[in-house]
Amino acid sequence: MIACSCRYRLFFSFLIIGWTFSQSVTAAPKPNIYQANSPDTKTRIDITVNDQKELVYRMWQADEPVLNWSGLGFQLDAVSVGQAVVVKKQTAHTHKEQFAWPLGENDVIQNEYNELKLDCQSGSVSYQLIVRVFNGSVAFRYVLPKQKEENVGVIRQEYTTFALTDAYTIYQYNEESVFTPTTVSDLQKSCDFPATLTNGRFFLTIGEADNREYTKSVLTAGKANNSLAIAFHNDSVKTTTGFQTPWRTISVATSAIGLHQFSDLPLRLCTPTSPTVPAWIKPGKLIRSGLSTQGGLNCIDFAAKHDFQYIMFDAGWYGAEFRTTSDPTQVIPAIDLPKVIQYGKEKGIGVILYVNRVGLRAKLDEILPLYKKWGVAGLKFGFVDGLTQEGITWLASAIKKVYDHGFILDIHDNYKPTGLSRTYPNLLTQEGIRGNENNPDAFHNTVLPFTRFMAGAADYTFCYPNTNRYFTDNLYKTKLQVSKGQQLALSVVYFSPLQAIFWYGNPTDYNDEGEIEFFKRVPTVWNESQYLVGEIGKVVSVARRQGSTWYVGSVAGLSDWTGTLPLHFLSSGKQYKATIYDDDAAGGIRKQVIDLKPTDSFPISLKAKGGQAIIIEEKN
Template identity: 65%
Template sequence: MKLSIKKILIVLIFFVAGNYVTYGQSYELGSPSKDTKLIVKVNSEKELVYSIEQKGSPILAWSDLGLQLKKKVIGRNIRVQKQKKRSVKQQLAWTLGENSTITNHFNELTLFCQSSGIDFQVVFRAFNGSIAFRYIVPKQTQLVSEEIQKELSTFNFTDNYTLYQYNQESVFTPLAIDSLIKTCDFPATLVSQKYYVSIGEAENNSYTKAELTKGKLANSLAVAFLKDSVRLTTDLATPWRTVSIANNAIGLHQFSDLPYRLSKRFGDTIPTWIKPGKVVRLSLNTQDGITGIDFAAAHNFQYILFDAGWYGPEFRSASDPTQIIPELDLHRVIQYGKEKGIGVILYVNKVGLRAHLDEILPLYKKWGVAGFKFGFVDGLSQEGIVWLNNAIKKTLDYGFILNIHDNYKPTGLSHTYPNLLTQEGIRGNENAPDAYHNMVLPFTRFLAGAADYTYCYPNSVKSFANKLLVSKGQQLALSVVYFSPLQAIFWYGNPADYTNETEIEFFKYVPTVWDESHYLQGEIGKYISVARRKGTTWYLGNATGFSDWEGNLSLDFLTSNKTYKMTIFEDDETKGIRKRVLELKKGYQLAINLKAKGGQAITLEEVNR
């Protein structure tokens, strides 16, 4: 059938208009407060790009989106087929966090796209101060045997920023973005003259470990795979990439629960057997196990830990985690712990986990073990992360709390698997971090989630001088400043040696999860003050870097018309701990006069008259 000239013109107009919508139109998404704005468009080269503004100021210029496959590129020669928007506002109860309630309020835009014959989606969420995005690639015939070789996401900043570069358990090196030679872990913190920015990651349960590398443009960062590519064997949702913006350093703390907000929620109720708490590590023999349980019970700890070696040399395949070394009567210790209300956590290295996990899960349940500590896992490759995700779920199904050590870093999966109380992925106290490092951590690594810092507090016999480069007061303060539902205290110490009861008294009181938290004052690398509430009692941690800190803290977070007893645990002139007590009310100005590398821990208890 022949078409008339008029019909041909109509068809051409429709075709041109359709392509104009695809290649010319921009898609906007604002945060609930309208202060944070995302713009997405298909540029003149038919590439999908995005930009971010904060209160009208550009943060990211046009930055790339997409995925590089072996033979095709997702995100080039693109057609946006449709868009979908929604808004969500939730109040989520969360008893294992820094606050007992998580506010999850965002606007969402999903673009349904086609590129290189492949259907995919890009999902964007706008929170107040944050933009998050991820790619969703459904399983398709043309993706059989395909893999993602590179993620094309970039972050092209409009200003000069200093990046606090680090990898896994390394130190932090502040440098200009354009001076970046190595890679940098998520979350990455950047500072300009105007803004503090965190680039983060959430819900990595089936991807590979990605890091940030220098981009092709000035002041630009790009996503780089650390170890391997990503196989597309099933429907894939990539991890969320997040960009969070604050006006000051302590403002970054409002985004520390963002990985939780972006991860699938376990359910409305956390199982009662998942109990946070403090743990003490013990020597591998029966008597120290019994003594350690008595110590834990007397000092309001909830767990003891038998670390590497309880079933033999951890890296030898011949070491069997179903067998116990002769020096340790583990069954007697576990039973004694139950009588005292103290749980026993067992360490298992990746060699033993890979060979015996399905065997030891029911076995340890029969023994009465409370939890696992995974050691030297692979948190760097897709295969390792998929294995870990499955292993975490298995420990949840069997009723074990979990602590994952070494290179593994959180991405919010504790919201999906609440038994995952903590993980390492941090340069902790056993690596002898200095005061500068300690003052960088609250504004960097801790924005990803809980971390097991492994405190090496001195006792009456050993000072741990080669490990402890800050004051005792700072060690006390950090137990408030650093968040971890499972806190390892006295990492290298023998419980029998802790006769310095006055110095360690604060550790009896401090909780590990909180009802309310506030970052009061702070600057990266210099000082920090954090206030947290459990019930009606407040706890404060104040600490410094390499310089003295003098100032005032207003205690406006206290309840009006209430009197509080404030107990201060602080450094004295003899390198010990001094205790002071006074009464006060809301609005009290607390004078801060801390020496370099020092700190103080404070309790504020309501006085009933």
């Protein structure tokens, strides 16, 4: 059955779902092994009940094992679901769609998979295991349909494991920490999703999608050698009839840059609220304002001059953010907010307001209609609870409320995306990253594209230096650990539909227009993206296109980088002009313009901690 409405055709989308696909999702020759293959048949999952009556799975890529037999299930109250298992029924179907995504790294997303659903019984608990196999990826989740008892129970722990076939290195981190490459066999700490691993030949990312009512889960060392297990951060999970766990995902590539094709997997695993992205949701760049009327007006002038779309009043605009006496319906006397908002509307610049968790929990339902009346464009949530079931469930409901009231949204601190921007596209970005305000080093910066960004957009909060001495000496606890050229390049390498470009400092202190010209021109959403070169923690180069113009960001880690960049992304037979922004010898930016052809070999020579940003345009 093909469902294709006029509305879908306008956005180049089509959907084919619903029929059994016996050729690609079939029972294997051995009666109690169930298989699902990817559309290209190269990725496969096997599921079986082993001799101990446990439900287990393994994953294959191109006829080579990626995971050995690994555990499935969870503890529901006193019942070990996944043990003493009987598979009662299997059903399968295929899904093929293409949907427009104007807020992403590519403006069209292909979503094709084969699904296998197993109806299982484990003791007194009936449940379903739903598996989807994409090209290069496997995803699965557990579903609790209606039980004999009305109260379903509490998930005390999850038994999902990942039995690696070899000794792998995992890039361990938690929330906003640095990365520590660690062999899995030596892993002592937990690691957040998404987690990236490599044995030098395969590159794996283990992730999570569609978490809207679970708790935070992490990866820990499993009981078996070279294995990982899922653990809860600090609480258990209350369930109800029809409860669904988040998707657990495993993606595999043969190169670090090959992982990029899976960065939209969380979006593909979430359900949209609307078939199209509402027109009122506008991506863009922002500058953070000082907490005064004049500061806001100056930022609006700066934003309008430099093709930014938003300014933000951050913590403090309604008082000390952690005090219960601070009221997010009341503005401090230093800010004439109606004046700033009106001036912004005259200049085409929106105003975003920060609200801390204390104020959000107390007054979310009150501030949303009030801010709409004020003319506010968006909100930033601060110090949210993305660690517990209660906090994550509250956040999902709050995201929906903000969407229903017509605001764009940025969530900060420990919260990381799981694809909910597909459901509520007003959620443009979130933190859950060690950003530029912490002055991370070039190793960290060249690990991020292959790790945290596999989950989706991240607000890195660029802290580009300016000429104000107070800014340089006081607002940086340590001096910037990378070059200015690297910061320019990272605005291409790092994806976020809402980019905070100038996080610290007064806009009147940015006096070198030649240095910040690239920030004026660079977009935040893209028609097409390609990773050109990349080694985790060493180098990365990304090309992204908007319209007919390409933007290329290249970044070196802690060592010098000399090589060439492929230009295969350019259209053959056309002539191009490249504007190159490099680090100069004096700590500034050097600009040069050269001619390019797609057949040219583009040399790159970056000093350690340096970067290069390029704009490539077709010549008339």
